[in-house]
Amino acid sequence: MATNFLGDTAVLTGRTMRHVTRSFDTIITTAVTPIAIMVMFVYVFGGAIDTGSVKYVSYMLPGVLLITIASGISYTAFRLFTDLKSGIFERFQSMPIARSGVLWGHVLTSLVANAISLVLVIGVALLIGFRSSADLLAWLGVAGILLLFTLALTWLAVIPGLTASSIEGASAFSYPLIFLPFISSAFVPTQTMPGPVRAFAEHQPVTSIVDTIRNLFTGQPVGNGVWTALAWCVGILVVAYAFAVSAYRRKIS
Amino acid sequence: MSNPPTTTQQAAEPAIRVQDLAKSYKELHVLRGVSFEVARGGIFALLGSNGAGKTTVVRILATLLKADAGTARVHGFDVATRPADVRESISLTGQFAAVDEILSGRENLILVARLRHLPEPGKIADGLLRRFSLTEAGGRRVATYSGGMRRRLDIAMSMIGNPPVIFLDEPTTGLDPQARIEVWQAVKELAGGGTTVLLTTQYLEEAEQLADRIAILHEGRIIVDGTLAELRRLLPPAQVEYVEKQPSLEDVFFAVVGRTGPDGSAHDLLTTSNEQ
Incomplete structure (x- = not known):
């Protein structure tokens, strides 16, 4: 059964990966919005924001990376929703396969597609002046956190993908996630924000994740913030996974 | 692997045996005690108007939905207690052709062959493309196919691994007359190989053309069940009239x-x- 699961998941991941590579525009669209935000902040607002000794593009890149993931996972919900509507989901469920492989195929595809988008965004950041003093270990740390965050949000995306009644509903859930970095330390230091906003900004998941990635990029010690960041990622992952699996169980009765 | 071993007990059982099947969605009683049997081989048509519960029966038999009451056995396996064995024995072709639009026809066939863990999936795909006159279109994305080609591909996908029982849920709904005939030929092809086909349809002509036995599902119950000749005998004998044959x-x-x-x-x- 275990070998079936791995084999079937590999076949089904291959299928969804083809969906991504054959509509490569979805990867471009995922990367374009964060790149536009990045360029606008760097060349328009950035001059007016005091980030101390850190170059502004380097300061805000972690936030832009999280926006990239938040918009990328909406395509996962979209692809899953389309599978359900087209009937191919039921075809797979009526076949002698490891049934959960259908979901895992979508999840693994989401990880790969988002990784490609993230590389594109980092590439553009390098072109417009992003520099990092991070060593290999720190880069691996950044990659690990981004992967974990993508995994957590992907399972979150599975929920509307399985339960939405319209294509708009399946992808609309990602809008608040895209805006969350704006009310965090991602673009502006939180010290200038009024009390309640600042309190929210400093205690929402994005700030701890952004601060950790920024510290890794600039070669600073990550301190206790990394545990807060990891706790948020794992927490979101566990809760989203539980709801996604229960939605899935209801779907296949 | 594709065909689960058939025991003597299974061989004696009909391909499908449904007893007192009931299913409700809140206040809506879709099935109110459906019973029928489908013998091995040949085509059995479940005839009924829209909303009669045909798809619900198929979904229960294909282990996609649980019944509230009653039992159903497919190829000798109970759908509730041995769903994995049932899934080894069946193939489902959905009401809305369940094919992958972004993949080519050939890739769709290879996908199913791989999921059924069959050797040489490429060879299987090429064989089926030839059999269903899709060889030329095989390399094209399914999104470019006509409705008839899509259903033919769908039926070809169901044949992979030679499952002993195939469910065809409204295979010709929404097709033009030419495409419908193409699908009928594909279904006859399927049954010719000894597969048991359970076909649901709302078209009387389709049941008449294809089925060896016909059951009429109406308001959640089977109201008649028999061969076409038996069903004809339910009505008064035919009167001979002379009518000018209009095309x-x-x-x-x-x-x-x-x-x-x-x-x-x-x-x-x-x-x-x-x-x-």
């Missing part, structure tokens, strides 16, 4: 587009007389 619109359609009718005869008389 049906279907005859005209096929004559004008220059294809053959459902019975395979060419309707070229009409075109010749028009030319003179």
